[in-house]
Amino acid sequence: MSHYSDAEDSIDVADLGLRKRKLWDPETESITSEIKELLDEDVNSLVEEDCIGCPLPSTPEDENMLDSEMSDVLKAAVLAIAIFFLMRPTMEIELQEKIVFGAFFAGAIICLGMSFMFHTVNCHSQFIGKLFSKLDYCGIAMLIMGSFVPWVYYGFYCHFRPKVVYLSVVCALGITSIMVSLWDKFSESGWRPFRAAVFMTFGLSGIVPAIHYGIVEGWFNKVSQKSLGWLILMGLLYIMGAMLYALRVPERWFPGKFDIWLHSHQIFHVFVLGGAFVHYHGISEMAMYRVTIGQCEMPDIPIY
Template sequence: MGLNTHLCSHEELPAWAKDNAFIVTGYRRPELFRHDTIAKCWASIWLYAHNESAHLLDHLGSLPSFLLPLAHARIFFPSSSSLNRTPTPSDWLDIAGFTTFLLAAVTCLTLSSTFHTLSCHSRQLAKRCNALDYVGIVVMIVGSFLPALHYGFHEHPKWQLFYGLGIVSLGGVAAWAVLTPHYATPEYRPVRTAIFLALGLSAVVPVAHGYILYDYATLRLTMGLDWLILSGSLYVVGALTYACRGPERFAPGRFDYVGASHQLFHCAIVGAAFAHYVCLRRAWAYWHGVGV
């Protein structure tokens, strides 16, 4: 097979397209007649392998999963013997909560996929899509936070409102910060990561409050705390891996196509979203007395 002339090395990229020097090869050429239309960028997902392929296949492959009837999986429910409650139907808050979470997950994955598809098109479009990618992360964090608050403070509507307004406000501040042009450059990657981590770790405050109101064993049932911790841990590990650019930092060129930090970050985000979904299902099952 001959050399794929649609690809280039990091050194051949224009300055605006350079982000991670530890990824040496496999870049799509952002130049005329190569990827100068949205159709050509979209076709590049399927026609040949490049260093964005794993990102895109991971996210695009995960999207349908958030729309499948996962609610029937037995692992999502506590056993009926642990529930001395009369089953009750979902109310509009349950529906709103799950809808918010699922839409947030789909939004995050869609915007991220859009950025990774079109990042080679042009400086202007890449910049706009990169901003949308950041917005998607904020939406995902806030959209995950709100339904968890509904179940964690199910008997305390005032605290639901207080923490709900708090995370929406923090999400707005985070979105403003990461969308500021000054911070949208590669050298500010650690700053952006710190902002997202701070937004996500703000969940520690309501969880600690819930622990004071109840106890750990109760929170495991009422808000699926074990799964919530797993979800948060995956977010943190993924974000730190992304910020540190490992493992490609220690072997430049070896992880150009598979296994780079950004890909590992994507996998962690998807895993965290699934864990959070299980968390919400377990909490819903408890408050509605559902067993299998």
Template sequence: MCLEATTMAASSMKMKKSSSLITKSSTQFLLSAPNSKTGKFELMDYDSLPEFLKHNEFIVSYYRSEWPLKQTILSIFSIHNETLNIWTHLIGFFIFLMLTGYAASVFPTVSNAYPLLQLSTAGNSTNTFYIDRAQQTLMEPSASFSSELVGSVIPRWPFYLYLAGAMFCLLMSSACHLLSCHCYRTSYIMLRLDFAGISGLIVSSFYPLVYYTFTCNPFFRDLYLASITFFGLATVIVSLTQVFDSPQFRPVRAVLFACMAASGVVPIAHKMMTFGHRPEAVLTTGYEAVMGMFYVVGVVVYVARVPERWLPGKFDLAGHSHQLFHVLVVAGAYTQYLGSLVYLGWRENEGC
């Protein structure tokens, strides 16, 4: 009897242990697709990482480290501390891809430039007021038209260049977060592409502002565009240095990109001094102020590494600073898209 009871108890314990192992195995598979022989696919803690993957000590766990390329790519569908970093900008990329297609099919003209904006800013009474004023101003018979531009098509490449810059930035960022864990060489290359994408977004965002504002003043148009393009290329070259992606260099990176973006204050101030009486100038400056706010808050969050600094390990999977930074970048880029529609509608309708 005792032997039978002992056997039954042992069998019950074995079943419970087996059930526990199955549950644990299922959880591990969801998180990391583990390989018990090599450990290559297991998620790791920060302290176990090679130096090239150590960027934020307040993100404590759920790291991928030196996975095979195939498993690295497939990890886009698994759960780790880069999952939301990948998807926030990948979704942003597809949003801008759709915006590009939509703008190409319903492009701003005299008849639809401002209805398109009204649709994009529905519910915002301040924006609607300035949009209505801009539309009335452009439709007035007394509006001054440039004899060279009346009847001609305003170049649209600055608008599409901005959209291309935004999509390149978002796609490179997403790819960087997906692939950088593969090996040091891949990490080095992807980080440089990521930095190039950030520079591309900043530089391309100047083109609608400068080109359409100063269409009738080629000297300042070319001066501002050449300056920001040179600044962007210089930043890309500096980013090729090995120290540029080090954690200690994080504040310097942030300041460099912030200064490049802040240089936009000069053409914006010039615009307001020249066209401050125009509702289009007021509306676009408002969009640029909101865009700047999104980017400034994003940079502060990125440098401060909050909220994970306050509660290390609690935001490893969701809610940490880089994810918030990504969301703010997409919001800022979309705000600039709305402003670009105003610029294009302004020049498409009025010329100089």
């Protein structure tokens, strides 16, 4: 008896929630029917199409599945920038500025950290896959919330009431998105477009404060053009990535060609990272402008 048979006798595969491989008999089954059966098992056994339930790497072929997440290495750059920024002396960057930027860094690190953990442990079991899938989506909501904080803070630097109102609305929308993300049905494959729509709507809610900011500061002055330009570029990157993820481009047009490299989930990660770096540059420009001009030249006048 081979060691494979010993393993089958000693472990109840069904109890572990793992798939049991079936030996192929060439005398009774064709290769075509076997491939079709394996594909059917994959569709029925996966909780979410993003590899939940896949086997842990034990062969060179299985290890190739980990190559699809090599973009996670780039996420370390966000952590490095955060550490560099927050560790600067107080004489260079004041504590207040560190707290404001810290909200953005915290959202980005939580989002990318949850994504890393999800893609690392989702092969463990269906329960673990579902749990970290929910946390992955919660991380996206945290990133959007953290991105709003410095932009609203510096955008309405001299207008306290609108700043508080918009930050409160952002927090409320973020908490709502997190609650929706924790819903069991939210991680199912059929709800993929709905997931993208939730986060796209949350992100597009920034249009309202952006229009308000343009009215307050003027649309065509130098700082408005810079800050709004970077904000628009960040929004385009996030939206484009979410659309590619929801529509499963390009693998829907070329089945089987992008299973390892350049599938929609990878592209989505790249767009999110690009949007985060663009946003960091944009809010840095706004912060430098506010620090340069010093205190507000006019009293706080609420603008509705």
